[in-house]
Amino acid sequence: MSFLEINDLKVHFPIRGGFFNTIQEYVYAVDGVTFFIEEGKTYGLIGESGSGKTTIGKAIVGLEEPTGGEILYHDKPLGSRRARKKVGYNKEVQMIFQDVLSSLDPKKRIRDIIAEPIRNHEKLTDEEELEKILTLLNIVGMPPDALYRYPHEFSGGQRQRIGVARAVALNPKLIVADEPVSALDLSVQAQILNFLKKIQKDFNLSYLFISHDLGVVKHMCDYIYIMHRGRFVETGTRDDIYNNPQHIYTKRLIAAIPEINAENREEIYKNRIKVEQEYREKESIFYDKNGKVFDLVQISGTHYVAIKSKEDLKNVENNIA
């Protein structure tokens, strides 16, 4: 059962200018995306920088006011701040950030950082609160003496754990993870990913995993959304996206990932050049005249592709074959 539904979400940023600082134009950061989130699942949101993936994340946690569309939480619309508060939404949806250091107040001790959401939403005595923080630190594998230290005293991986501890403090249902591992080294990245998976099982969490690293997303996510120019170009299960990509943009992304195999370098290179060329030639089939992505069309049970009509897809396939 899905508990969060996003219907035709739009976030447009005005560009102001001119003599009276009037609105000249809009940036269509997110331009009509629809998806839903079920319990205990991980959703991946992939796209290059500027494709609007972070904006979706921010709109979901309420850091960005949507221009259009609606977000339904247990079938109740979340329009205003008050509506969010009424259904306890702020408690249920948390976020972890890419640059953890800037998301942790440098003047606060770890105890206060983790206590902040608890103090906002729950009424606990000091002892109860301390006990809760200690359990949280234990869950994320940090020693109790971390309580009275400051964020700068920790390494990147440890800071990310503190961010996670703060996010899970209120037993949320959904965590929006915005590039949680892209600033970390390989071995630390592996630690954090394993650990995110572990707490997912323990708490029955859902993740919305925002990343540009297709390897990480492949490892983590059940269902994947590929974004380009503020819209979804292809959505499907991991299997659909990686083994049967249909949209030319998805193909291009996958072809650009450097494979960890030095053997058939030439082949990979040639394939990439081929896909790149195809991307340029076939642009008109996958994007309309203004470069806008078409609406999604269902091509199998779970697999959707943004294309004008299904026939076009067949034509493309024939051409390639």
Add this chain to the structure above:
Amino acid sequence: MGNEKILEIKDLHTAFRFQDEYFDAVDGVSFSLHKNELLAIVGESGCGKSTIANSIVGLHDKNFTRVSGEIIYNGKNIANYSEEQFNEIRGKEIGFIFQDPLAALNPLHKIGKQIEESLIYHTDLDKEQRHERMLQLLDQVGIVNPKRTANQFPHQLSGGMRQRVVIAIALSCKPNIIIADEPTTALDVTIQAQILDLLTELQNEINAGIILITHDLGVVAQMANRVAVMYAGEFVEVAQAKELFSNPLHPYTRSLLQSIPQSDLVEEELHVIQGMVPSLKNLPRKGCRFAARVPWISESEHEENPVLHEVSKDHFVRCTCWENFHFENEGGC
């Protein structure tokens, strides 16, 4: 690949000062770079890979660092060159590409001027020739409208364009050596692929030797001729790229390759290297530096003073612990 050596580094030590004590961040690294070769140095942050690069072109503050050992370029040891002497070769014979192009470019000058700057220092071209060369360089790095870009400021360009400009500056005097320090880390995969293709293409044109510093093993697998894996200030494994990826030997290399999320089995946990990289001050200076991270390997497997052994042709591995190495969850022998 040409066999002509253009750079040779012998027993390089670069030490940083903490309260009147020096600690080696690069601890006895030796390698050579050949013409038209791409040598990749991989390792995690803090292992000393960028320190090597900065030592080669003398970018360290002499008050806080001590560089010893030999860096032989053109038959001369440049390790302890003065600032003036470095200015002669920096930019002219050794080009440098940084990770963050926005920080490498001056925000107050137009792109054209910044490219011409190194031409003023290092060539005797007159104003018109410089301008022409500048446009030619921009064209060479795949910028569609060189004339327009030359008149823009760095903030007006996208990340990929900026990195192209930085590459154009690095190439301006046709250097013999290009040092690329994480050139694509800040870029999207599609742009990364373009920039890497561009680098390979240009390398073939000017026959330069490239030192590519990165932590991305995928990039290394696609680009490098030879790979050096670095851990805690030392090279732990050096081999041809194909050899290294098909037959990794050192425990660190193997652990790194294991920890990359790429398997189709999602239920599988990623491999985690135990413990942490020791800080510079607490680095064990004796014995195998990786020993603390693989505690299940008995001490007798490690060498007392680990050195690089040539285990097969051109494949060097430090220490002897790789011979009977197994991951903790595998049954050992």
